[in-house]
Amino acid sequence: MQRLLLAIVILLAALLLARDPYVEKADAFFLDWLLRNTQASRDHVPLTVVEIGDGPIVETQPNQNAPESSAGSRISGGISPLEFALFFQAILEYKPTVVAVETLLKWRERDKDQEQVFLDQAMRVPKLLLSAELTSTPDPDALPTEIPGFVHVSGRRGDLPTFTGIQRQPDEDLRLISSLGYVNLPNETATRVPLLFNYRGEVIPAFALQAFLTWARIPMSEVQIEVGSHIALP
Template identity: 35%
Template sequence: MFRTGAQFMLLALLAGLALLNQSRTEPLAAWDNGFADFLAMNSQRGAAPSPVALVGINNSSLVNHPWPWNPLDFSLFFQSALPLKPGVVAVDQVLDWERAIVLPEDQNRKLAQYEKILRDNILRAPKMLLGSTLGIPEDPQVIPPLQEVPLLRNVRGSISEIPEFTAIELQPSEAYRLSSTVGFTNMPLLHRHFNSVPLVLRYRGQVTPTFPLQAVLLWAKLTPDDVTVQIGSYIDLGKKFHIPIDSAGRMRVDFGVPFSRFGLDDLLLASEQKEAGRKPIVPLDQLTNSIVLLSRTDTVSRTIPLAARRNGSPGELFAAAIATIQAQSFIQPAPEWAQYTVIGVFMLLSFRVPRMKKGKTIFCAVLVLAAYGLMALAVFARWLVWMPGVVPVGIVAVCVLFRIVTPDSFGKPKRPVIL
């Protein structure tokens, strides 16, 4: 039986070291990452919104314009966004009405006319980014013709862990590709939670930027030749941005970075209000010189698990990733010395556990964890460093459990027997 404070301190030390070791592997690693996402989304941010705006094709937008959209539906977005002088206009949908977006038969009669209208709008955009996807042929023996894609040539380190593809599965129609830049929207497979996003992929052995990285390149007025990639360490965009990445070319996303977000129907209404000289319902001035991303955010599109255990759309992830790069808000785990310090502090706190009653032990455990959470929020807001979440919760749980299964009387001095 554990009867002294020293024994509880030893128990806390052993539990903390074991949890610290296991928190680097699943499933505890996912729980710690979830705690980091919680800190990111609940910490106080005093910075102004990043210059990226997500214009969502949400449920209300689809009431008057049901999916699938024809080129005329997309043109409405351009007609409202372009007068606001955005720096980059981005659409992550693949604008191909033969394979990617299949229209009902009655709309195909005017498709050529609608496509010309959309093409004219795309030509008016200052810088245009369109979504495309890489893939692998169904028959691996048949290799499709090599196609031109943006390539990053200043790459150092092993690229073996970067996902590789041998074909372009979907891409915009040629008329749109010639007047725009493409960005690949492939998402990593078999992920439980998408708190990171790939910034580079491989096409036929060559490294190519993904959609969010390409958007930032266009916005920062950089070319792929300005990019330096050190696999497993960083991506440098000239002297403007430094982005940490892992060995698979992924960047951790800070979902707490503020950015503008509203529905397409709100944008259309706000544009009409501005033309009429009235105050718009959304801050349209934030779109000027920003990256304006049109993407589906309706219920059907929310298929990937994002932070805070909620489902979201790829467009939401891309917008958060772009905002993370623009704000240079890269969250990092606490260094090892800080993690061992946490174990030491909870060891000292466990010294008093044997002398507490069971009910008081539970109350104090909740109070200590709440105080730790507030401290972790303050540390994150100051340094973008997340303190461990699994270790303190595990230590407290172990100590409380052992206190509950031991009698209330232990730890109290026995009264001398007077004969």
């Protein structure tokens, strides 16, 4: 009987400590340390990360500042379509399976004359993944855009970052030769970012997960998801 009471007291104390903000911060710090210092148990995905400049560009009106992008996303305004085209031409010599561009490709009006040069190179890429941004406050006059989601999903979808519209995306001619991944990363940390978003009731992949599924050739209909627990791949 005494052991049972002791176990109950320990359990209640643990529950109280778990709700303490200092304990939560310590737990998050330990988890971040663990993620940074734990070696992957399996082979790494063959991945090369290339950063092309850091100047924000987005088409704006005179005397108007470029709109702020969400955490982790950038706008491709400081780099011209010609520079991206030259980059694509160079990397195609290495025969990449997938080229994923996290920078939002939204050209300035003065660069429109170079866009065809970029399109000619982009069409040579085997699989091209471009970025787009979601929003929770879409234009009420705009028609909602449907985004296909995962089929096999269980768990609380309300715990995921929720969006109801598309804020920015590449022009239609680029969308026709590519697929889209979404780069909204709320509450981003150095070691953890969301892999899933809730878009109008559908669970959709974030940019990084979409890039992996594209590389691995895994259709979304074969992915099993339990929100808050795991993502099971075939």
